[in-house]
Amino acid sequence: MAHVVTEKCNGCKFTDCVEVCPVTCFYEMDNQVVIHPDECIDCTACVDVCPVHAIYAEGDLPSEFSKDTEFNATEANRVKDSGGPQMTARKDPLPGALDRKKALGY
Ligand code: SF4
Ligand code: F3S
Secondary structure, eight states: OOEEEOGGGTTTOOOHHHHHOTTOOEEEOSSOEEEOTTTOOOOOTTTTTOTTOOEEEGGGOOGGGTHHHHHHHHHHHHHHHTTOOBOOSOOOOOTTHHHHHHHTTO
């Protein structure tokens, strides 16, 4: 099991999650971040810090986001294999992040 970043991160990238992860298992894509399932230790630290509640334990993932489990695995491996570094520090959110957050109801 691992934790999973859902599509709610897409368009936000607030990156509060990155800052609290003890094993730096977040990988960055253009529009969102993903968690590497083989590296996440299920500490749960990232869950409550995301302003749009984009992260779930795999076992708690709402069915509407079930595709995101495979998406995180595939994309985290792709970014890692292409030399993408693990994220270690918080960055500015994407330009439309606050509007996206509002649209998501947060
Ligand atoms: Fe990192 Fe813990 Fe979140 Fe896994 S659950 S991504 S180890 S902060
Ligand atoms: Fe995305 Fe939330 Fe982290 S918006 S970058 S999962 S804090």
